Amino acid sequence: MKHHNIILTKTGKSLKGTVHLTGSKSECNRALIIEALSHGKVKVENISDAADTVTLASILRSEARGQRLAGAAAYDTNSEIEIPKSEINIGPAGTAMRFLTAYFTLQDEEVILTGSERMKQRPIGVLVDALRQLGAQIEYVENDGFPPIKLKGSLVQLSNKVSIKGSISSQYITALLLIAARLPFGLELHIEGDLTSRPYVEMTLAMLQSAGIQHTWNGNVISITQQDFKETSLHVEPDWSAASYWYAIAALSDEAELFLPGLTQYSLQGDSVITEIMANFGITSQFKDGGVYLLKEPKPLGRKIFDLKECPDLAQTVIVVCAALGHEATFTGLETLKIKETDRIKALQNELAKMGVKLTEKGLVYKLDCSEKFIPEKMFIHTYEDHRMAMAFAPLALVIPELEIEDEKVVEKSYPAFWTDLEKAGFEAKVQ
Ligand SMILES: O=C(O)C1=C[C@@H](OP(=O)(O)O)[C@@H](O)[C@H](O)C1
Numbered sequence: 400m401k402h403h404n405i406i407l408t409k410t411g412k413s414l415k416g417t418v419h420l421t422g423s424k425s426e427c428n429r430a431l432i433i434e435a436l437s438h439g440k441v442k443v444e445n446i447s448d449a450a451d452t453v454t455l456a457s458i459l460r461s462e463a464r465g466q467r468l469a470g471a472a473a474y475d476t477n478s479e480i481e482i483p484k485s486e487i488n489i490g491p492a493g494t495a496m497r498f499l500t501a502y503f504t505l506q507d508e509e510v511i512l513t514g515s516e517r518m519k520q521r522p523i524g525v526l527v528d529a530l531r532q533l534g535a536q537i538e539y540v541e542n543d544g545f546p547p548i549k550l551k552g553s554l555v556q557l558s559n560k561v562s563i564k565g566s567i568s569s570q571y572i573t574a575l576l577l578i579a580a581r582l583p584f585g586l587e588l589h590i591e592g593d594l595t596s597r598p599y600v601e602m603t604l605a606m607l608q609s610a611g612i613q614h615t616w617n618g619n620v621i622s623i624t625q626q627d628f629k630e631t632s633l634h635v636e637p638d639w640s641a642a643s644y645w646y647a648i649a650a651l652s653d654e655a656e657l658f659l660p661g662l663t664q665y666s667l668q669g670d671s672v673i674t675e676i677m678a679n680f681g682i683t684s685q686f687k688d689g690g691v692y693l694l695k696e697p698k699p700l701g702r703k704i705f706d707l708k709e710c711p712d713l714a715q716t717v718i719v720v721c722a723a724l725g726h727e728a729t730f731t732g733l734e735t736l737k738i739k740e741t742d743r744i745k746a747l748q749n750e751l752a753k754m755g756v757k758l759t760e761k762g763l764v765y766k767l768d769c770s771e772k773f774i775p776e777k778m779f780i781h782t783y784e785d786h787r788m789a790m791a792f793a794p795l796a797l798v799i800p801e802l803e804i805e806d807e808k809v810v811e812k813s814y815p816a817f818w819t820d821l822e823k824a825g826f827e828a829k830v831q
């Protein structure tokens with residue numbers, strides 16, 4: 400398929416306006432699984448138009464209507480390929496892949512879950528092993544430990560105790576917690592070792608609680624007994640990871656006054672920590688009028704050490720801002736970046752090199768070296784089928800006269816209106 404690129408330019412470095420962000424993909428994807436498991440008792444409000452969420456909703460809601468979607472139809476509506484009715488293709492959606500793996504162990508049918516080529520390289524063995532400990536029957540269709548997988552459904556519970564490694568992805572833990580109350584004997588989840596992306600687990604438990612499901616969390620053990628969901632609505636907040644690109648834009652502008660409606664100070668989303676991170680780059684966040692105002696104030700640059708273990712999706716945003724400002728910061732907590740939509744470490748290294756910036760890796764510590772940094776007249780950004788590569792590098796249009804970003808559609812995964820929102824804020828985004 401031919402890609403169209405975006406040529407992004409911006410004259411002047413002053414920004415003013417209101418940006419209405421779509422709903423959080425993380426909150427929505429949890430809410431949709433909860434809705435499906437509650438048999439409609441729980442409703443989702445402010446559903447996101449992120450492609451990952453649209454895909455998940457179409458799979459779950461067609462399930463609820465008893466209409467199994469043909470696999471590719473769920474992801475690629477133009478596909479004319481004959482696909483067995485029992486194969487579901489979730490494209491590049493990591494959370495959808497992991498959450499559906501757990502979800503289908505409870506359904507009375509056999510399905511094959513597959514995804515994009517990259518999805519077939521993103522590990523799922525830790526979750527499959529945990530589900531097998533519970534009694535699920537799951538087989539690998541191609542490579543052990545990776546999608547596609549065949550789920551035999553109708554789990555007969557053998558045990559309620561499961562041990563799971565916490566350092567690879569918190570999505571495995573969320574997937575198990577989401578189905579826990581529907582297991583006949585509940586779940587006692589023992590998290591082994593370090594827990595990565597902890598706020599996402601807290602988000603899961605908070606949303607389950609809003610849907611009537613109680614839990615206990617003592618030390619490294621989370622327990623949920625068999626329980627019923629209550630009738631309620633889950634309201635989804637706008638996406639804080641999407642907001643991070645506006646913070647980055649404000650940080651690279653001379654003057655900025657932006658309003659992001661719907662965002663709250665005490666968010667379930669760990670990425671709301673962007674307010675604290677960007678305070679180091681002169682951005683003040685003021686919560687009022689039902690949203691957040693971003694104000695740019697001239698201030699010396701702050702902190703030089705960032706641990707991003709709890710907010711891995713902010714890594715590209717923050718690293719690109721530091722590179723653009725020549726702020727030679729040190730980063731930790733980036734271990735999981737290599738297994739996301741692309742190897743985000745390599746992708747960052749390749750693209751930052753085009754402006755003379757190095758991201759060096761020493762053990763678990765990453766350092767930016769800006770000693771040979773320069774600002775090119777033109778720069779082409781490869782996006783590696785990763786939405787966050789496109790959105791994290793886009794703010795560079797404020798410092799680089801002509802920025803070309805590969806594949807305009809890549810942003811659809813989480814933020815389809817990204818380019819039109821940039822245009823509304825005074826950027827020119829030409830499709831090439
Ligand atoms: O649970 C979630 O909604 C997510 C958890 C995080 O993944 P990891 O736990 O794999 O870091 C994050 O990177 C991803 O975008 C969304």
Ligand SMILES: C=C(OP(=O)(O)O)C(=O)O
Binds near residue numbers: 492493495
């Ligand atoms: C890692 C991400 O998503 P997922 O794992 O759901 O594909 C992301 O949105 O940055």
